[in-house]
Amino acid sequence: MNPVPVNLDRLDDPRIAAHIDKVDSRVRGGFRLCLDILGIPLPEYAKTKPAGRPSIAKLMAAADADSGTIYTYRDEKMKTGASAPKL
Numbered sequence: 001m002n003p004v005p006v007n008l009d010r011l012d013d014p015r016i017a018a019h020i021d022k023v024d025s026r027v028r029g030g031f032r033l034c035l036d037i038l039g040i041p042l043p044e045y046a047k048t049k050p051a052g053r054p055s056i057a058k059l060m061a062a063a064d065a066d067s068g069t070i071y072t073y074r075d076e077k078m079k080t081g082a083s084a085p086k087l
Helices: 008-012 014-022 025-037 058-069 071-079
Strands: none
Touching: 008 014, 058 071
16 A cells, blocks of 8 residues: 555644534544554544543632632641631
8 A cells, every 4th residue: 555645734623623522422532543543643622631520629729719819728728827727
């Protein structure tokens, strides 16, 4: 078989990224498998997210960043900073 050059610029098309986001997970897995077998690096939209839920500490850190106060979940839990017991 003769090798055929492949234009990888088409993988950067936003329409392909939108389509891959909408398809069933089995199709997305097949897409990733094909790219892996061909030795083509995965685009960002085709990469999988880490399995499972984020930890409560990460969720609360994000909530603390949005709250705009000096009281944080970690300080309340560890009883440090603004949440330390008053002497």
